[in-house]
Amino acid sequence: MSKKVGILGGTFNPPHMGHLIIANEVLHGLNLDEVRFMPNATPPHKKKDEHVSEANRLKMVKLAIRDIPKMNVESIELERGGTSYTFDTMELLQEREPTTTFFFIIGGDQVEYLPNWHRIDELVKKVQIVGVPRPNNTFETAYPIIKLNIPQIELSSTIVRNRLQNGKTTKFLLPESVRDFIQREKLYESQ
Template identity: 80%
Template structure:
């Protein structure tokens, strides 16, 4: 019997409750065995924040999902390093776990960008892409994706970073264990 695994990739700089809501909603809607949070090394479409290391981002993800059933961390892109193309990563995961069925979870912003993804026509033959709405985006696409209507929260890592940099509250926006780590390590301070 194959395992049904959700993959939620991102920079997670920092991880916030929006990420957790997405993972939980997809986990239950599709009856997955688990959802893995996959921090990327160097995303092809974003400039990385040099102040926060990959190890810091990984530690924040671990803390965000600590003791959450059916949530795990996938470090394959961090282990490999370099630019993280979803097609290459999924090829590696499929080779490592040939009996798993992968569900790659993306937000509306990425659904709109799908035509520009590296080897997208090959990727959709290998994994099931799951699109979830984000505020002010559409999950309409010609690609064969599962569209899930989930509760939306207008929250981004950028907003959280701005709040942290300006000493404003992040209570309820990021998990307490993540907030504690950010304060201890003095991340995002200007």
């Protein structure tokens, strides 16, 4: 019996309610067995933010999903280190779990960027890509993806980090457990 597993990749710097909403909507919308949050090491398209370690990003993800059934952490990219291409990661996951069907979840902003992805033509044959809309993105693509319409929240890790740096409220934007951890570890405080 094949398992259906969603993979939600990201820097999760920090993980916020928007990520949890996406994961939950896809989990139920596609009737998956689980959704795994996969923090990436060095994403090819983002500058590395040195202030928060990989260990702390992983810890925050674990805290964010701690009490949520069917949500887990996939740390394969952190274990490998270096630049992570989705194609290589999904190939490794499929070797490790040959009976699992993977659904790779991306936001509308990434849907438009798909033509630039490493080995995208092979990737779409290998895994089912699931696109969820984000505010202000067209969401159009020639690639065979599942488009799920979900409640959208205009929230990004950048907004959350700015709030934290400026001592402004993050209530309802971050899970309490993550907020407590950030305060305790003094992450994101203005340098």
